[in-house]
Amino acid sequence: MTQATTEPGAERRPATRRTVLGGLAVAVCGCGTAQWAPARAEDGEDAAAGPDALPPQIGDRFTYIYGEKMGDVIRPEDLPLGGDQKLVYPMDPTTGTIRDGSRLNMMLLVRLDPDTLDEETRAAAAEGVVAYSAVCTHHGCPVSMWSKRAGTLYCSCHGTEYDPKATARVVAGPAPRRLPMMPVGIEDGEIVVAGQFTSWVGSQNT
Amino acid sequence: MKLLKLYRYLALAGIAIVPFSGALADYNSVTADRLANPEPENWLMQKGNYLGWMHSPLDQINASNVANLKVAWTFGTGVDSGHEAPAIVNGRYMYVTTPYNQVIALDAGTGELLWRYKHPLPEDLSVLHNTNRGVALWGDMVFTSALDGTMNGLDAKTGELIWRTWVGDWKVGAYITSGPLAVKGKVMVGPSGGEYGVRGFLQALDAETGEEVWRTYSVPAPGEPNSDTWAQEGEWADSWMRGGGSMWMPGNYDPEADILYWGVGNGSPWFGDQRPGDNLYVASVLAMNPDTGEILGHFQYHWNDSWDWAAMNAPTLLDYERDGQTVRGLVSPQRNGYMYWLTREADGTMNYVHSLPYVKQDVFASVDPVTGRPTYNAEHIPGTGKRAEYCPSLWGGKDWPYEAYNPVTGLMYVPANDHHCMAIEGKVMEYIPGQWWAGVDIPDIEFWVDENADYYGQIQAWNVHTGEPAWNVDYPESMNWGSILSTAGGVIFLGGTNDRYFRAYDATSGELLWQIRTNSGIISPPSSYAIDGKQYIAVVSGWGVDARVQNEIIANQLGWRPDLADVPKGGEVWVFTLDD
Incomplete structure (x- = not known):
């Protein structure tokens, strides 16, 4: 893609x-x-090249993708410890622009016990919050579901399962590679983008 | 002139003439009359004729010689995932569509590429099913629907885009996998979206211009006829807005009566207690006026659908004997596991005649012999906060693959799946446009097969006149996802199994007559055509989508060997014929 x-x-x-x-x-x-x-x-x-379609920028906050809370900045305590994940879009903190101009910007946040994260994942996390692209690397579907049984991020189309504790590596299903991970930090209690995706976003099917 | 003379010389000398790529000058325009009375040598629409028969009148390949069938040519599509489109043939022009919306035009005689249309999909596209079920033909154009919700009119000879119209919005889940149906200068299609809260509809476009002619919703708005089958007030008063009922498979058409018959999919979300009422026209067949989209009649197979038993498959139009009379009728093996006999009246009314379960079904406690309305076993109705087990699972006694009808044998050939069940428990999900909204997350769905069953997939042959089974073929190590082609040669063809075979069976006895192993599993409908008096059988091999998902779950449960569990991917057109 x-x-x-x-x-x-x-x-x-x-x-x-x-x-x-x-x-x-x-x-x-x-x-x-x-x-x-x-x-x-x-x-x-x-996709339109406006600010709402730019990829996540360092310093961006995160907000909900839909509903009354769209526009609210997400803080670690808004996320349930141990999953499930929340689907989010990056948001420019200055202008309030929500970067939903491309579905490739759809991301997920999940809050886990930092001690359960592997070293690479922990280095990219903040207060146990890990951020990944929510676009499945198989066919581009939203990784919107949570497997309570396995504690995995679960794709809503074809059931690929990603391990959120280990750089979202594929543990089951058809996806060819892990989800891109995004380093995050905490500023004023808010989760912020702190780097670049670790790999390219999306699938190769379209 | 020189070229013509050369051709004449070669023909006289008995040398085969093979036109150059793009040089297939003659394209026979597709008309209402041709679609109503398709020539035996062509396969002008997805199911071969308007009645949905999947039957070729060609008989050169027959039960005596089919064992000699050879590969005429193959063509790799270059696309993987589930290829669900038949080869549609008009003269020497063959059209095949692929997942992610390519249209490939081939010389049906040689497999030579004439042109390829690659639909420009959005880079951030996300759809549940990436497949496509084939083109429609009208005039000198080819019509292809696309995952992004568009319908596209192409020049049949060049593939040039002539118009593009937006029918559905993929961003809310209204993507399109259905092939269109062309009727009297209109092209009709309905989007998917029954798992995304999309209110289903069928839309007709002007074939010439792409302009919308009509759109009919499968769920009535308040005040419209039968809107009282949805909650009018209270907590679920808005349930009709996102009530589902996608019309996501092509319908059939009675050209004599000028009436469409179109299937309507499952309710949304899946759990009926979140949309109280019978929920017309979910899980129904609609009779419709093709000029206006007006709903003329309906028959609902089961009320307040709670099992994802979509009724998207239109019934087959045929005449059957009943009590010494010939009935203008409809016969349909439905996803809910029952097979139905209905009448089709001149005004679009459909009357219930008879039904019976053709696979294990544990939900219906009884069926009213006059109306066909079922009563339910309460313990098998899943609800919000209520886990329930039921059989067959959401994939049904038969999913979308086509049954076939042979008017000579009087048999209907049904690709059936049996001994599979599931359990779900509903929850109220927040509606987010374009996100899964079935009332249960996929990892929470329990699916299993009966480990002691003798078979899972089947071919069932039914006598439509007596309502009796004639014969069956059982597949002990595979489900059957194979649309069936019937031929006047007394042979039926299908793939559909995880072992990658394409097979021919005797239409009268079910005896296996021929098989060949292909590159992948076959889930595309076979078709048949003839060029210069020579009959061909075409099919596209390319496993994927729900057949793959289901197969991998079962393989994991039963410990099937890798050869059956890990079916290779990749689309390839296969064409077979007899030696001269």
Whole structure:
């Protein structure tokens, strides 16, 4: 998914008589909350390049991906100790911009006992909070579920299980590689981005 | 002129003429009449005809000679994961779609690539099922739906994009795996999303322009007919908005009566106590006017679905004998484990005739002999905070793979799966657009098979007139995910098993006549066509999606050997024929 999605044929011969039905998302879910960005629909264009689509920046905070608490900055104590994980987006602390312009920015936070983390994971964690990309390396689905049985991060499409205590290495399922890990720190009691992802985000399927 | 003369010379000399790539000049426009009466030599739509028969009138390959079947050519798609699209053929033009939405056009005679359309998917795309179930044809265009919720109209000869229309929004879960159906200048498709709180619908687009003609929701809004089958007030008053009912498989069509028959999927979330009421038209078949989308009739297989038993498979349209009369009818082996006989009336009404379980099903306590409405065993109804076991599991007696009907034998061939069960306990989940919202997380789903069962996958042949089973083939070490092709040669074809075989069986007896091992497991529907009087059988091998997930769970439970547990990936088109 990091590859360019430009389709040369479509570029050479742009669509004629194209119909783009804007505002459709509202009708689909009946809830009026989904985002719809017609610009994203153009042939071969990458995600919009606005600040909401930038990858996580050092100093970014984290917020919830949806609902009344979207926009609230997440602190370690907001996360249950020992899982499950919370899906989050990075947020610019100055402007309040939530970086949900690309699903590739969807991340997960999980708070674990620091003594249970392996050395590499502990080095990237803060107060036991570990941050990973929530985009499965198999087919790009959200790693939104938690296996109570195994204490693993569980992909919502095809069941890959990642060990959050050990750099999210794959312990079961079809994904080819671990989730990218993001070093985090604590500033003023808030969880902040403190580095770069340890590897590239996403799958290679599209 | 010189070229024509050369061709004539070669033909006279008995030398085969193989056109160059892109030089297949003749494309026979697809019309309403051709789709209503498809020529035996073509396979113009996903199930072969509008009635959903999966039956080829070709008979050159028959029970006597099928053992001599040879590979004519193969073509690797270059894509892995689950290939669920049939080869659709018009003249020499063959169209195959792949996971992640490529359309590959091949010379059906040689396997030579004519063009390839790669759909530009969003880089951050996320969908539960990455597959696609094939193209539709109309006029001089090919139509392909895509995971990002679009329908795309392409030039049939070049693959050039002519129009693109957004039907669903993948970001809320309304992605598309269904192949479209073309009817009288309209292209129809419904998105998925029954696990994401999507309110299901079917949409018709103008084939020429891509403009929306109509959209019909499978769940009525308050005030619309049958909206009283959903909670009107109280805690669940809004449940209809996210009630599911995705129309995620292609429907069938009666061209004489001019009526569509389309299946409606599971309720959302899965647990019926979070959406009190019968929940029309979830788990139903709808009769619809193809010009307006108006719902003309409905039959609900089971009320207040709580088992993810989607009824997305449209019933097969056929006439059967009943009490000495010929009934214009519908027959359908449903995911809920029952097989149904219905009537189809001229006004779209569907009347219940008969049903019976074709696999182990422990939920229905009884079925009303007049209406077909079941009563339930309460201990097998999962609910919110209530764990319950039930059989068959969510994958049903039969999932999406197509049954076939042979009008000569009067038999319906059903790819069935038996002896599998599950247990779930519901919870109220926060709705987040585009996130799983089934009321239970996947790691909390318990699935198992009966370890003492003699078989899991099956082919069941049913006499549609007597309602009696004729024969069956049992697979002791695999489920069956193989759509079945029936042929007038008295042979049926299918893959569907984890051992990668593509097989031919005698249509009358079920005797195995021929098999060949392919690169991967086969979950794509076979099709048949002829060029210059020579019959071909085509199928795409490429294991993946739910067949793979289910197979790996069972292999783990039963300790199947690696060869059955770890099915190789990779899509490949296989075409077979007899020696001259």
